[in-house]
Amino acid sequence: xxxxxxxxxxxxxxxxxxxxxxxxxxxxxxxxxxxxxxxxxxxxxxxxxxxxxxxxxxxxxxxxxxxxxxxxxxxxxxxxxxxxxxxxxxxxxxxxxxxxxxxxxxxxxxxxxxxxxxxxxxxxxxxxxxxxxxxxxxxxxxxxxxxxxxxxxxxxxxxxxxxxxxxxxxxxxxxxxxxxxxxxxxxxxxxxxxxxxxxxxxxxxxxxxxxxxxxxxxxxxxxxxxxxxxxxxxxxxxxxxxxxxxxxxxxxxxxxxxxxxxxxxxxxxxxxxx
Numbered sequence: 001x002x003x004x005x006x007x008x009x010x011x012x013x014x015x016x017x018x019x020x021x022x023x024x025x026x027x028x029x030x031x032x033x034x035x036x037x038x039x040x041x042x043x044x045x046x047x048x049x050x051x052x053x054x055x056x057x058x059x060x061x062x063x064x065x066x067x068x069x070x071x072x073x074x075x076x077x078x079x080x081x082x083x084x085x086x087x088x089x090x091x092x093x094x095x096x097x098x099x100x101x102x103x104x105x106x107x108x109x110x111x112x113x114x115x116x117x118x119x120x121x122x123x124x125x126x127x128x129x130x131x132x133x134x135x136x137x138x139x140x141x142x143x144x145x146x147x148x149x150x151x152x153x154x155x156x157x158x159x160x161x162x163x164x165x166x167x168x169x170x171x172x173x174x175x176x177x178x179x180x181x182x183x184x185x186x187x188x189x190x191x192x193x194x195x196x197x198x199x200x201x202x203x204x205x206x207x208x209x210x211x212x213x214x215x216x217x218x219x220x221x222x223x224x225x226x227x228x229x230x231x232x233x234x235x236x237x238x239x240x241x242x243x244x245x246x247x248x249x250x251x252x253x254x255x256x257x258x259x260x261x262x263x264x265x266x267x268x269x270x271x272x273x274x
Contacts, residue, residue, distance in 0.1 A: 001027040002096060003074040007061040008034045009082040018045035018269065023093050029074065033064035042269050050269035055261060062254050063261040069155050070260075076100070077147040077155075083182045091179045092144065099146040103175035107140025111178045129245045137252065140176050143184040186254035194247040201240035208236050 002024055006013075013032070021028050022045075030050040034040065035057045042050065055064055061081055069077075076096060080087065091108060099106040126137045147155065151172065212229045215221060221229075249256070 001029060001074040002076045002078065003072045004028070004030045004078045004080065004092075005065055005068050005072075006030065006032045006080045007064050007082045008032055008038070008040070009061070010084050011082050011087070013040055013042070015041055015043045017042055018048045018050050019043065020089050021045065021048045023089055024096065031068045031071065033061075033068060035059060036264060044270050052265075052267045052269060053263045054265040054267070056264060059261055060255065063259060067260050067263055072152060072156065074152070075149045077152050079145045079147070081143050081184055083143055083184065085182045088179070091177065091181065094177045094179070095144060095146045098175045098177050099148055101175065102148075102173065104148050104151045104172045105138075106146040106175040106177060107138055107142070108144045108179050108181035109140040109176040110183075111180060125245065125248045128241070129249050132242070132245055133249065138174060140174075141181045141184055142253070143182050185251060190255065191247070191250055194243065194250060198240065198243040198247050201236070201243050205233070205236045205240045208233055 004021075018030065021030065028048045030048055032040065032050070032052045034052060034054060036054045037057065038054075040052060042052075044050070053064070053068060055067075065079060065081075076099060078092060078096065080092070095106045095108060130136050212233055215229070216226070
């Protein structure tokens with residue numbers, strides 16, 4: 001059995017959506033997570049068991065996914081987060097085929113590399129965040145993720161969608177499928193606050209550093225005062241870098257405090273004429 005979890009906020013889902021799962025072999029189960037008030041007009045498919053889970057408005061994707069993972073009873077789980085581009089089912093099929101080669105997790109990866117400077121700077125932030133917060137980033141994008149049976153059991157046991165975004169598993173095998181996947185960025189209510197705090201911290205560091213340089217040039221300071229200023233610069237710089245990594249992590253993998261929320265309605269998609 002293959003289980004699919006789709007979160008739908010911006011993406012348009014057409015009537016023939018369920019018919020497009022015919023490219024997959026075997027039993028197929030689809031959960032579609034939407035906010036209350038959103039109407040989906042789907043044509044039922046006899047080959048697909050489909051359900052629509054309704055959540056309160058403004059429920060985060062990660063909380064939707066978290067609430068649906070407990071319902072998964074399959075050997076393969078495909079999580080597709082919301083986006084603006086149409087879903088390419090051939091990519092989903094290739095990712096499932098790749099996972100069944102024996103990988104615990106499979107992600108989609110862009111065929112073309114990003115700007116070299118941006119890639120280099122991003123690699124430094126990833127490595128720093130891994131050291132500071134104790135986890136490793138995946139190389140692929142997070143719009144589509146495919147999990148094997150072992151990874152599904154870990155997701156269900158730990159009860160957290162965080163494991164779907166960052167590699168906390170020692171020895172987990174990760175595979176990649178090259179494609180022009182849509183880049184996924186996460187937004188949370190605390191991001192703006194983190195951004196402002198980070199900017200403020202770096203401004204404070206610049207001011208402290210500038211003040212230290214001015215004092216060092218204009219005033220003959222005792223060595224204890226010099227050591228004190230060096231320590232102050234180190235502390236302010238450390239706080240600035242720490243908050244930058246927090247902001248970067250939140251932007252790349254979302255809010256790491258995901259928790260289960262209530263499904264207010266759970267509807268099976270079926271032909272009423274049957």
